[in-house]
Amino acid sequence: MRPVLPRARHVAAALSLVLLAASAHAADLLDEVRQRGTLRVAVEGTYPPFNFKDASGKLTGFDVEIAEAIAGKLGVKAAFSTTEWSAILAGLQAGKYDVIVNQVAATDKRRETFDFSDPYVVSSAQLIVRTNETRTLATAADLKGKKIGVGQGSNYADLAKGIAGAEVKVYPGAPEYLQDLATGRIDVALNDSLLIPYLAEKTKLPVKAGAPIGPTESNAIPFKKGNPKFKQAIDKALADLKADGSFQKISARWFGRDVSKPPVAN
CATH class of the missing domain: 3.40.190.10 (Periplasmic binding protein-like II)
Structure with missing residues (x-):
């Protein structure tokens, strides 16, 4: 077998360190959110009953309440940004916010760019x-x-x-x-x-x-790729909300049923 040259060993070692550093950095979104104390959430703000402003100008709706409940499970507060749908995915890719909670279909094409939580609406x-x-x-x-x-x-x-x-x-x-x-x-x-x-x-x-x-x-919550700790935490938050009945209460308030279950045929 051909021996590994010293220079090649140095290059391989340097590459390993770069990959390790990149991996550590990519998994840091959860730590960043907790250190910041806020989960930055994007919604349209004009999409009732999912997210919209009520008569007093307060942001409300199903997605808003779900995002607030998820943030609570993470031990932080939800900080909302309102963005037109046409620009919302580009904003996530640019790092303007951490997640989109706005009925985003988890399509194969979108999964090429983003990671997604477990589905929360069918x-x-x-x-x-x-x-x-x-x-x-x-x-x-x-x-x-x-x-x-x-x-x-x-x-x-x-x-x-x-x-x-x-x-x-x-x-x-x-x-x-x-x-x-x-x-x-x-x-x-x-x-x-x-x-x-x-x-x-x-x-x-x-x-x-x-x-x-x-x-x-199925609709889910997208976020930047390469954040396994963050994904695990978001999925656990959703699972906990369903287990303690919070998700079902929010869903029933806006739709009269549990929207994590498949819709009844029309």
Whole structure:
């Protein structure tokens, strides 16, 4: 066997130290969060009932309460940033915040860039139509030639763009495309099935649940890759919230059911 030259040994040793240092640094997000005393959380802030500002201007919603509960389990406080959906993932990659708690689908493509917590919400895509809609809008064939409103950069936008013959209109967020739907500028909108009951109950927009479309998906909490201690802590916090009943109470308050379970067929 060919002997290892001294220079090669030095290079190998230096490389090992670099890798070790990188590994130690990558696993430090949990320590950084605890030292800072805050978990930096990004939400849209315009996506009821998940995260939005109430009449007094206070940030509230299902995701806000879940993020606060997770931070509590970590022994820190949640510090929120509000960001348009179109820029929220880029902000996470740039290190502007530690996590996004905003119904982010844990797709294979996103997993190439981010690590994710265990799923905390299971839902499906659903069409939203006007309350006086009389046309049959239930299948991809029905949507041919129709205008579909979606949020920029969302997985719903990707789903809509895969519908042959449909005209996809992209918006900064739900408020903009729901307003256009209500006024007839688009034919349907596409979003999370959990959004529809809230809209029906809490808003005065003339919209209602349409047909479910696309597969059931899991939403989770993304964060920068290479933080195994942080992931373990976030997953444990979620598990503890479910074990002590806190998650179910928060979920029931906003949706009337446990949203960590698969949705009932529409």
